[in-house]
Amino acid sequence: EAPPGKRAGLRHCRSMAILLLTYTQTITHISLLPCRFAMGVPFDDELEQLRAENEALKVEVQRLRQAQSSSLPEPRSQNDLETPSTHSWDGLGHGLSRDDIARYSRQIILPSFGAQAQGKLCRGSVLIVGAGGLGSPAALYLAAAGVGRIGLVDKDTVELSNIHRQIIHREGTVGQHKCDSAAQSIAGLNSRVHVELHRDGLTPENAVGIVTRYDVVVDASDNAPTRYLISDACCVARKPLVSGAAIGLEGQLTVYCAGDDSPCYRCLFPEAPLPQSCSRCSDAGVLGVVPGIIGTLQALETIKLISGVGQPLSRKLLLQDAWAGRFQSVKLRARSAGCVACGDAPSITAETLADYDYAAFTGQAPNDGPPRPLRLLNPEQRITVQQLRDRLSSEQGPSTASTDPSAPPLVIDVRPPEQFAICHLPGAEHMPWARFARFEQRLLDLAAGDRPIVVMCRRGNDSQRATARMLELGMQSVVDVVGGVEAWARDVDPDFPLY
Structure with missing residues (x-):
């Protein structure tokens, strides 16, 4: 019997021989086609057979691609990232792999960010409520930045009128569920991100249970009932909330529930706005890039909250005027001690929230659909x-x-x-x-x-x-x-x- 080193060499030689034989047979088969044609062998039959084999291979490749896009990677735990290194190099406890460092190197080398912050991102999680104009850029940038686990909440399907601003979707996904369409885009951008889909939307019954599972929540919704629901659930679960809004040529951004003095949505708006004062994209319109800007800024605030770098936009409201090319920041009041959601003695709790009627409170349906038909005439x-x-x-x-x-x-x-x-x-x-x-x-x-x-x-x-x-x-x-x-x-x- 040959020594171990020689056995490995023999195995390598046999593998190379098999590869060489396969390659030679393939080349011979291809090179013989003209000869066989010259000898009278039916060339059309041979060509037709190759075309059939080619089509079969295309079908198989497509099947494998679909299987790959539908299989989402498992979340990476703290233990996964902090397994003792078996490599010839070491880091200062960030737990990043060589592939992580290569992928995220341009933000890791930032003096104000670094490997420790990147490690927190890879272990972090975010819930994005709404896979639309705001949620699209937020989800894509958070996935690209390396957030380890992303939850998507939406119950709508992709429409053609969405595509100009909801850039996570494509023409080919029109008619698909938005969660599925968004998950495909995220998987194609960063296969290391684990995506969780909540296709039934956020409701008073499931909100607290879903929100509790994530580090940060992004409000990318498009209606008042859902905004109040998200804010209340974040108060109950004690999760920071990155809230954005965009309509027409204007956008807004702030961070709620991010500290002892940080207000929630109800602190600022204890009474729901009148339905006629709430504009919707389907009625008022929106320039596609405006929610793109606000959604990208929501991703930035989320990165700051998860990684612990920078100063979150808490107790400040950022206002965007797209036509004037102007951003303005205004100060917000502190948390209200009498707030029913985040005050000293809140009446909205995990138990009472499940029975709260947000549609009745706001006078609006929890969607971006058309207004209810009026009955003014006989x-x-x-x-x-x-x-x-x-x-x-x-x-x-x-x-x-x-x-x-x-x-x-x-x-x-x-x-x-x-x-x-x-x-x-x-x-x-x-x-x-x-x-x-x-x-x-x-x-x-x-x-x-x-x-x-x-x-x-x-x-x-x-x-x-x-x-x-x-x-x-x-x-x-x-x-x-x-x-x-x-x-x-x-x-x-x-x-x-x-x-």
């Missing part, structure tokens, strides 16, 4: 989009005594100018509801004519308000269109744009 004062289509096509208005039934109806569109510019029915007259009082004389002049009037808006709420005002002015031949232009696009004209 049924006879409203028509459907199908009825409007018939009246426009037949050029007949409502059969009332004060109008000519053969006269075509006049469509009045009360949407904002920027929405009217996107799309409107041919011949529609524009009278924005926000400036409706300016058009009262014009409306009275129209009432003196013989044309019936049909009022439209985006979803059928502002058009009801406008119709009610026109009825107050004494106009009789006026009706509202149920569902507005969205219903028109959905039920009448599929080519009409939706936005």
Whole structure:
């Protein structure tokens, strides 16, 4: 029997021989194709067989990629990072591997950061509530920075209108659950990060149990009920909360519950804002880069909290004005001793929070969906989009005594100018509801004519308000269109744009 060293050498030689033989056979097979063709061997059959094998390999590669993206790595524990080194080098207790150091080297060499801070990041965890415009950049940068465990909370699916600002998603993931889409992007960016998915969203029943499992919570939500819920859960679980908001061209950022004098959301807003004062992206719009900036700053604050470096943005509110290119910081008041969530004798506890009705408290639904349909008019004062289509096509208005039934109806569109510019029915007259009082004389002049009037808006709420005002002015031949232009696009004209 050969000595151990020689046996290892023989095994190495055999492995090399096998590799060489496989390579030679492959090259021979390829090089013989022209010869076989010249000898009369059917080349088309050989080519077809190779194509079939190639397609089979493509399918197998795709399967393996999908399996890789769906299998998320396990979280790295304190023990994993602090296993005694068996290498020829040592560090000062940071527990980072050679691969960790190579990946995160550009931030590790920062004098104000260092290997110790990076080690804390790799052992740290963060819960991101909302995988949208704010949560997307926050999740990507935290994953890239090396946060060991990231929890994602969202119950929505990816829509095409999300892509311009929710950069963690792709065209190919439209229709997928946002948690799944975001997890795929994170896995492709940093496979060492363990991702936990909470696809059912955050509710009063599960909030405290979920929040307790993480070091820091990022509020990337888009509605008032969820903001109050997250803040209350962080108070109960004693977790710092990085809160961001973005709408239109403006953004805000602060850190709650990050110290004895740090306020919570309820300290600043003990009473919920009126629903009509709360803007949503689906109504007010947002420039995609604005939540990108705020979400990135949320990632920065989270890194500071987990690693223990820098000064967190506690008791300060950062305001962004994108159009003016200006950032402003204002001081916030300290924690309120009488706060029902974080005060000296809080009434919101782990037990009471589970039964709290946040929708009733805020008067809003816990989502970014459209506002609830209003019921301001009687049924006879409203028509459907199908009825409007018939009246426009037949050029007949409502059969009332004060109008000519053969006269075509006049469509009045009360949407904002920027929405009217996107799309409107041919011949529609524009009278924005926000400036409706300016058009009262014009409306009275129209009432003196013989044309019936049909009022439209985006979803059928502002058009009801406008119709009610026109009825107050004494106009009789006026009706509202149920569902507005969205219903028109959905039920009448599929080519009409939706936005």
